[in-house]
Amino acid sequence: xxxxxxxxxxxxxxxxxxxxxxxxxxxxxxxxxxxxxxxxxxxxxxxxxxxxxxxxxxxxxxxxxxxxxxxxxxxxxxxxxxxxxxxxxxxxxxxxxxxxxxxxxxxxxxxxxxxxxxxxxxxxxxxxxxxxxxxxxxxxxxxxxxxxxxxxxxxxxxxxxxxxxxxxxxxxxxxxxxxxxxxxxxxxxxxxxxxxxxxxxxxxxxxxxxxxxxxxxxxxxxxxxxxxxxxxxxxxxxxxxxxxxxxxxxxxxxxxxxxxxxxxxxxxxxxxxxxxxxxxxxxxxxxxxxxxxxxxxxxxxxxxxxxxxxxxxxxxxxxxxxxxxxxxxxxxxxxx
Amino acid sequence: xxxxxxxxxxxxxxxxxxxxxxxxxxxxxxxxxxxxxxxxxxxxxxxxxxxxxxxxxxxxxxxxxxxxxxxxxxxxxxxxxxxxxxxxxxxxxxxxxxxxxxxxxxxxxxxxxxxxxxxxxxxxxxxxxxxxxxxxxxxxxxxxxxxxxxxxxxxxxxxxxxxxxxxxxxxxxxxxxxxxxxxxxxxxxxxxxxxxxxxxxxxxxxxxxxxxxxxxxxxxxxxxxxxxxxxxxxxxxxxxxxxxxxxxxxxxxxxxxxxxxxxxxxxxxxxxxxxxxxxxxxxxxxxxxxxxxxxxxxxxxxxxxxxxxxxxxxxxxxxxxxxxxxxxxxxxxxxx
DNA sequence: ATACTAAATGTAATCGATTACATAAACTAA
DNA sequence: TTAGTTTATGTAATCGATTACATTTAGTAT
Numbered sequence: 001x002x003x004x005x006x007x008x009x010x011x012x013x014x015x016x017x018x019x020x021x022x023x024x025x026x027x028x029x030x031x032x033x034x035x036x037x038x039x040x041x042x043x044x045x046x047x048x049x050x051x052x053x054x055x056x057x058x059x060x061x062x063x064x065x066x067x068x069x070x071x072x073x074x075x076x077x078x079x080x081x082x083x084x085x086x087x088x089x090x091x092x093x094x095x096x097x098x099x100x101x102x103x104x105x106x107x108x109x110x111x112x113x114x115x116x117x118x119x120x121x122x123x124x125x126x127x128x129x130x131x132x133x134x135x136x137x138x139x140x141x142x143x144x145x146x147x148x149x150x151x152x153x154x155x156x157x158x159x160x161x162x163x164x165x166x167x168x169x170x171x172x173x174x175x176x177x178x179x180x181x182x183x184x185x186x187x188x189x190x191x192x193x194x195x196x197x198x199x200x201x202x203x204x205x206x207x208x209x210x211x212x213x214x215x216x217x218x219x220x221x222x223x224x225x226x227x228x229x230x231x232x233x234x235x236x237x238x239x240x241x242x243x244x245x246x247x248x249x250x251x252x253x254x255x256x257x258x259x260x261x262x263x264x265x266x267x268x269x270x271x272x273x274x275x276x277x278x279x280x281x282x283x284x285x286x287x288x289x290x291x292x293x294x295x296x297x298x299x300x301x302x303x304x305x306x307x308x309x310x311x312x313x314x315x316x317x318x319x320x321x322x323x324x325x326x327x328x329x330x331x332x333x334x335x336x
Numbered sequence: 337x338x339x340x341x342x343x344x345x346x347x348x349x350x351x352x353x354x355x356x357x358x359x360x361x362x363x364x365x366x367x368x369x370x371x372x373x374x375x376x377x378x379x380x381x382x383x384x385x386x387x388x389x390x391x392x393x394x395x396x397x398x399x400x401x402x403x404x405x406x407x408x409x410x411x412x413x414x415x416x417x418x419x420x421x422x423x424x425x426x427x428x429x430x431x432x433x434x435x436x437x438x439x440x441x442x443x444x445x446x447x448x449x450x451x452x453x454x455x456x457x458x459x460x461x462x463x464x465x466x467x468x469x470x471x472x473x474x475x476x477x478x479x480x481x482x483x484x485x486x487x488x489x490x491x492x493x494x495x496x497x498x499x500x501x502x503x504x505x506x507x508x509x510x511x512x513x514x515x516x517x518x519x520x521x522x523x524x525x526x527x528x529x530x531x532x533x534x535x536x537x538x539x540x541x542x543x544x545x546x547x548x549x550x551x552x553x554x555x556x557x558x559x560x561x562x563x564x565x566x567x568x569x570x571x572x573x574x575x576x577x578x579x580x581x582x583x584x585x586x587x588x589x590x591x592x593x594x595x596x597x598x599x600x601x602x603x604x605x606x607x608x609x610x611x612x613x614x615x616x617x618x619x620x621x622x623x624x625x626x627x628x629x630x631x632x633x634x635x636x637x638x639x640x641x642x643x644x645x646x647x648x649x650x651x652x653x654x655x656x657x658x659x660x661x662x663x664x665x666x667x668x669x670x671x672x
Numbered sequence: 673a674t675a676c677t678a679a680a681t682g683t684a685a686t687c688g689a690t691t692a693c694a695t696a697a698a699c700t701a702a
Numbered sequence: 703t704t705a706g707t708t709t710a711t712g713t714a715a716t717c718g719a720t721t722a723c724a725t726t727t728a729g730t731a732t
Contacts, residue, residue, distance in 0.1 A: 003718060014682045019720055029680060049449045051718040054390040055687055061429070070415045070628075072408060079406045082432045086439075091446075093397070094430045096418045103422075110427075113385045220615050249615050256617070276612045279556050279585050281592070292406075339688055350712045355690055365710060387688040391717055 002045045011039040022047060061091040062302060063116040065107050067123045069096050072274050073244075073291055074122055077143060080295025081120060088303055090117075101125045111138045118302045120295075124188060139305035143298040145189050146315060153305065155298040155316045159189055162287045162320040163196030163241065166269045169285070169322055170239040171204050173329055175267060179212040179237035181226045181247050190218075193243040193271065212237055216247045223250025231258050239267035239328075245277045245286055252282070252327060263329030273323055282326035290318050338381045347375040358383060397427040398638060399452040401443050403459045405432050408610045409580075409627055410458055413479060416631025417456060424639055426453075437461045447474045454638045460524055475641035479634040481524050482651060489641065491634040491652045495525055498623045498656040499532030499577065502605045505621070505658055506575045507540050509665055511603060515548040515573035517562045517583050526551075529579040529607065548573055552583045559586025567594050574602065575664075581606035581613045581622055588618070588663060599665030609659055618662035626654050 008015045013032060020028050021036040028036070039045075053059045064081055066074045078094070085092045093116055097103040104125055110116050111134065118139035121131075128150055134140055135152040146156035170178050180197045183190030194213070201208055214229055216222035223242055230236050231254065242248035248270030255266045262268055262282055270277060273288035297316060305311070324330050344351045349368060356364050357372040364372070375381075389395045400417055402410045414430070421428045429452055433439040440461055446452050447470065454475035457467075464486055470476055471488040482492035506514050516533045519526030530549070537544055550565055552558035559578055566572050567590065578584035584606030591602040598604055598618055606613060609624035633652060641647065660666050 004720095005718080015719075016683080016721075017681060020681085023720080027680075032680080046445075046449050048390075048718055049451050050386070050390040050393060050395070051687095052720080054384075054386040054689095055718080055720050057384075057386060057687080059386070068415070069405070069418065070408070070411050072406070072411070075406050075408070075411045078430070079404070079432060082405065082430060083434075086432070091451075092430050094414070094418060094428050096415065096422070098419075109382075113382050115385050115427075246615075253615070253617070276615075279582075279589070279612075280615070281589070281617055337688095340690095341688080351689075352691075352713080353711060356711085359690080363710075368710080384688055387717095388690080390719095391688080391690050393717080 001048075002043045003048065004045070007036065007039050007043060007045050010043065011036045057114050058117050059091075059115060060089060061093055061116045062299070063093045063095060063107060063110050063119040065095050065097060065104060065119065065121050065123055067097055067099050067125075069094065072276075073272055073289070076291035077122055077295040077298075080292035080297075081143075081299045082295075083292075084296045084299035084303075088299075090299075090303070097123055097125070099123075099125065108134060111140075118306050120298050120302055139302055141298045141302045141305070143294055145187075146192070146317065147188060151314055153301050153311050153314055153316075155294050155301065155318065157289050157294070157320045158317050159192035160196040160199070163193040163243070163271060164200045165196075165320075165322055166271065166287050167197045167200035167241050168204070169324075169328065169330070170241060170267055170269060171200060171206065173239070173267060175237075175239040176206055177209075177212070177235065177237045177239075178206065179214070179230050179240045181214055181216045181223055181240060181242040181251060183216060183218050183243040183247075185215055190215075190243060197241055216243070216250075218244050218246060220246045220250040220253075223247030224254045225250075227251035227254035228258075231255070231260075238265075239269075241269045241271075243271050245270035245272045245274045245284055248277075248284055248286070248327070249280055252280075263327055267329045268327045270327070277323075278325065280327075285325045285328035285330065286323055287320050288323045289320055294318055337384075338379045339384065340381070343372065343375050343379060343381050346379065347372045393450050394453050395427075395451060396425060397429055397452045398635070399429045399431060399443060399446055399455040401431050401433060401440060401455065401457045401459055403433055403435050403461075405430065408612075409608055409625070412627035413458055413631040413634075416628035416633075417479075417635045418631075419628075420632045420635035420639075424635075426635075426639070433459055433461070435459075435461065444470060447476075454642050456634050456638055475638055477634045477638045477641070479630050482528070482653065483524060487650055489637050489647050489650055489652075491630050491637065491654065493625050493630070493656045494653050495528035496532040496535065499529040499579070499607065500536045501532075501656075501658055502607065502623050503533045503536035503577050504540070505660075505664065505666070506577060506603055506605060507536060507542065509575070509603065511573075511575040512542055513545075513548070513571065513573045514542065514575045514577060515550070515566050517550055517552045517559055517576060517578040517587060519552060519554050519579040519583075521551055526554075526579060533577055552579070552586075554580050554582060556582045556586040556589075559583030560590045561586075563587035563590035564594075567591070567596075575604070576602065577605045577607075579607050581608045581610045581616075581620055584613075584620055584622070584663070585616055588616075599663055603665045604663045606663070614661065616663075621661045621664035621666065622659055623656050624659045625656055630654055 004015045004018050008018045021033050082092050095107045120141045122144050124145040142154040182194040214226040216226050248268050252262050252268050260266045270284045270286040273286045277284035277286050340351045340354050344354045357369050418428050431443045456477050458480050460481040478490040518530040550562040552562050584604050588598050596602045606620045606622035609622045613620035613622050
C-alpha cells in the first residue's frame, strides 16, 4: 500500500507538504502542488482514511437511529438525511432499534467513542434527561417528535395543529359525530395527534364520546379492528380521523366490508401522506408531512452544529398541509 | 480522555495486558483481569475505537449500496442486512445512489480506502468486469439480481421462473390473451421477468402479440399508462402480469376507471409482495420475494467472506412463492 | 543592497491501541 | 532441587496522517 511518505520521497518534498496539498492546497505553491499531485496520480496513492480519522478524531460520519427502516415514513426521512449528508461529504451509519431502548443506548456509545461526529434520532424512546445530557456533549438533532420545552435541536411538524386541521376539515364537511383512531399513546406523536383531534372537537362544541376514541398501533390491522368497534356502536360515527395512513386504510377496508361507502357513508382522513395513500381507493385525504425535507433539514442543522454553530433557534417546525383527495368526501361535496 | 496507559498505570500492569484483557481475556490471569477490569470501571475508560481501527485496519463496518432507500423493497432488504449485521457486531453504512453510477464508484472508494470491511450491492449498475475485479480484492455480496455466469457471491431469487409461475397461474385460470407490463429493460431483473413471461406464453402455445408487452418504469403511473394502452387495443387482453406490485396497482386503477371489474373483467398479477399489496383493493395476487431474508442471507455470506471463507457455492437463489389473493380471480373461480 | 515581512517548506512529535518479541513467573516431572 | 515447559506479563516498535514549531525562501520597501 502506497503511503504518504512514498509520495513525499518521489516528489522530493516532505510529508507535511503532501498533506497540505490534500487538505489545504492554497498554502502550497502552484509548482509543488502540481508536482505532488502528479506523483499521487502516478503512484495511485489513496490516503489512509483510518489514520486520518484517528489523528483528527473525526470521521465525517453521522449516525441515524431509526425505529424501523422498513416503515416508509422513516425511510423517506432517512432518504432526505442521506442526500444532505452525501452532498456535504458525510457518510451515514444506520441503526435500526426495533423499538428496543437498549439499542439506542448502544448506539450512543458510538458517539461517546467518537466513531461518529454526530447523531440524528428519529426515535423518541430516550428519557428527556439523558437526551439533554448527550446533546450538551455531542452534536445531536431530533427529527420527528416535538417535545415540549426540550432544549435539544429538533425538526418536527406540529402534530397538534395538523390533526386539528384534519378534524376541522371533517367538521366543515358537516360531520357531527367524528371518531378518532389514535396511535399508541406511549408515543408523544400519538398523544399530540390525539390532542389536536380533541381540540377541534371541543372548539366546535361537538359531542365528546370517549367510545369514539380508540387506540391503534399505527398498523393496517389495528385500523381495521378499531373501525369494526365503531361500526358496532349503537350510533356509529359518520367520519373517522386516523392518526396515520395505514390505519386509515384499515379503517376504510372495515367500512367497505360492512357495506358502507367511503366517503358517502363514512368519511375518513389519514395522516402522513405516504406514497400509497394516493394509490389507495378511495385515494386518501391526509395530512402531508414533509418527510424528505425533515431529513434534509435535520442533517443541515447537524452539519451546523458539527461546525460549531450554536443554535439559538432550537425547535424547527416544518409546515404540513391537508391533501384533499377522495376519502373525505370534500370533492364530491363541492360538485353537488 | 482516559487512555489505555492511564488504566495500565493505575492497575500496575502494562498497556499490553490491558489490551489483552479487552481483546483476548483468556490469556490473562483471573487476578490481573479482575484488577484491570475494575480500574477500567473506576476510570470509566472507553477505548479509542478510531485508534483500533487504524492499527488493525478494520472497522467492523459494512457498506450497503442501495438505488433508493425510499423504495420499500430495498428498505426491507436493508432491514434484513441491518439486523444480521447488528447481531454480529457490525455497523451498516448506507449509500443511496439514486441510480447514478458515479455514486457507486465513489462508494467503492470506501472499500479501497478500507473505510469498510465489506460491501453489499443492491444495485446493478456496475459493469460485470468491474464487479468481478472488485470482488476479487474485497469482500462483496450482490443482492437482488442474479447475473448469469458472474462469479461474485450473489443472493437472489429466480426472476425468470417466478414470473413464469405468475403467468402460468393466469393461464391455468383460462386466460388466452395475457399482457405484460415489464420493468425498464436496462435492468436485468426486468429482462428476466419478461423472459419468464414469454416462456410461459410460448410453452402454452398462446398467441404472442408484441403489442401486449409494454415497458413500464416500476412506478404506479407507468402501470396506469400502459394499461390504458392495452385497453385501447381492438382486442384488449383479459389478464395482465405486471413486473412489480406498484405497476399492478396502477394497471388496476386504469382498468377500474374504464369500467372494468378486477378480476372479473381483467385479472392482474403483480410481483414483490410489498406490504401494501394486501391492503390494496382488490388485494393483489403476487410473487412474494423473501426481501428481509435476502438481506439477512447476504449479510451472512458477507460475514463469512470477511472471515476468510472462500465460497464454493456462489449463487444463492432463495425461494419465492405465489400469493393468491383477489386480483387474479382464482378465489372466485374456485368458489364457482 | 539591506533589513524586514510574508510565504513556503521541512522536522519531528503526536494521536492511542495493538502485537512481535523478550522476559519473568508458575508449573511439571523426574 | 533442577531442568524443561507452559503461562503470564512487559517492552517498545508500529500503524500513517497531521500539525506545532522551526527553518528556509521569496518578496517588499527603503
